[in-house]
Amino acid sequence: MPEKESRKSSNSAVDIAPVNYNVCEGIEIETKAKNNLTIKEYSGTGKKGGVKIDIIVNYCKGCEICVAFCPEGVLAMNKEVAEVVDISKCTKCNICEYLCPDFSITVEE
Numbered sequence: 001m002p003e004k005e006s007r008k009s010s011n012s013a014v015d016i017a018p019v020n021y022n023v024c025e026g027i028e029i030e031t032k033a034k035n036n037l038t039i040k041e042y043s044g045t046g047k048k049g050g051v052k053i054d055i056i057v058n059y060c061k062g063c064e065i066c067v068a069f070c071p072e073g074v075l076a077m078n079k080e081v082a083e084v085v086d087i088s089k090c091t092k093c094n095i096c097e098y099l100c101p102d103f104s105i106t107v108e109e
């Protein structure tokens with residue numbers, strides 16, 4: 001998966017500094033650093049239109065609950081951290097967000 005060059009955030013007020021930016025098979029992935037947290041932002045088009053799924057890597061304890069209960073197979077584990085593998089199937093049902101015990105994952109329009 002090729003990496004593109006780093007880009008500077010235009011929103012310095014919230015202390016977000018993008019670390020890298022990747023594109024693969026309909027999923028745009030940005031890794032951001034914010035308040036000493038690493039946030040992976042996945043965006044693309046799901047079954048109900050545009051969707052963005054954020055995973056706070058530091059908070060994810062690898063319990064696999066989101067992976068097990070996502071009805072569409074959008075998520076998978078990458079070692080000890082959840083990741084988005086097929087955003088095109090996401091229905092924005094928010095089940096993953098509701099069930100995550102560590103508030104690691106959020107789903108937005």
Ligand code: SF4
Pocket residue numbers: 055059060061062063064065066067081082099100101102103104105
């Ligand atoms: S439910 Fe939350 S803590 Fe558990 S694997 Fe998914 S994102 Fe990580």
Ligand code: SF4
Pocket residue numbers: 053069070071072073074075089090091092093094095096097107
């Ligand atoms: S919002 Fe629903 S379909 Fe999308 S990743 Fe979460 S559980 Fe899966």
